[in-house]
Amino acid sequence: MVALHKRLSALQLAAVMLAVTAATASVASAQTPAPGSAATAPNVGDMAPDFSLPGATRFGLLKDPVKLSDFRGQTVVLAFFPKARTKG
Secondary structure: OHHHHHHHHHHHHHHHHHHHHHHHHHHHHHHOOOOOOHHHOOOOOOOOOOOEEOOEEOOEEOOOOEEHHHHOOOOOOOOOOOOOOOOO
């Protein structure tokens, strides 16, 4: 009977530890903003982080990607046309 009680206590302890670990993980993830969310966005006036995108002209895709750092010191406007080159 004592062995069963100790075994049950160990299982209960393991369950409590698992619950605490899960709760701690959910709190930590709640405090860390997801990448791409508004909480991780730069503030007005901050320098934008460097990135690269495949470039295109009306004749097709460019051979090399376009990097934001290539335009340092210039005004850059990003425009997205989600239905460009589609039938929609």
